[in-house]
Amino acid sequence: MTATAIPPQIxxxxxxxxxxxxxxxPNPGRLGxxxxxxxxxxxxxxxxxxxxxxxxxxxxxxxxxxxxLELARQAGARHLVLRGDSDFAVRHLRGEAVTQVARLKVxxxxxRAQLDxxxxxxxxxVPRHRNPDADRLSRAALGLPDKPAEWPGIKRRRKRP
Numbered sequence: 001m002t003a004t005a006i007p008p009q010i011x012x013x014x015x016x017x018x019x020x021x022x023x024x025x026p027n028p029g030r031l032g033x034x035x036x037x038x039x040x041x042x043x044x045x046x047x048x049x050x051x052x053x054x055x056x057x058x059x060x061x062x063x064x065x066x067x068x069l070e071l072a073r074q075a076g077a078r079h080l081v082l083r084g085d086s087d088f089a090v091r092h093l094r095g096e097a098v099t100q101v102a103r104l105k106v107x108x109x110x111x112r113a114q115l116d117x118x119x120x121x122x123x124x125x126v127p128r129h130r131n132p133d134a135d136r137l138s139r140a141a142l143g144l145p146d147k148p149a150e151w152p153g154i155k156r157r158r159k160r161p
Contacts, residue, residue: 015080016038016082017036020034020035020084021086022059022060022063022086023060023069024056024057025117028056029054030050031063032050034046034064034138034140034141035067035068036140037068037072046133047066048138050150058089058104059107060138061089066110069084069114071119075121080121081124083131083137085128086127093123098114135147
């Protein structure tokens with residue numbers, strides 16, 4: 001009887017989940033940052049802060065992501081799944097779009113450098129209604145009430161007479 005070799009089990013890397021959001025009130029105006037970091041064992045860290053100065057909503061989104069990456073690094077995360085509802089941030093960081101705004105270019109370059117410090121990082125766009133905690137935290141940083149996003153509903157057609 002011959003022994004069958006059992007292949008070694010491959011353990012997937014421990015992924016950390018990170019949600020981020022930024023608010024500008026008004027736009028441009030004061031900047032609120034929000035982030036939620038959840039570790040592979042369920043540990044959770046919320047972040048809510050007002051950034052110094054003023055800027056636009058895209059700047060707030062990028063600043064929130066940069067701060068969230070700092071928190072992930074401090075927590076020892078190596079593998080990240082990043083989720084945000086900012087099409088601007090996701091597309092620019094993936095290299096799918098380019099901005100001509102100098103201050104945003106600087107932020108994008110800084111975040112790319114931060115991302116290089118992780119073994120893996122996957123950036124995903126999510127609709128606003130799937131990012132409620134980070135949105136709430138970014139608004140709270142500015143003293144604004146929660147503004148839940150509406151769920152996309154099914155549009156019903158009117159019956160024709």
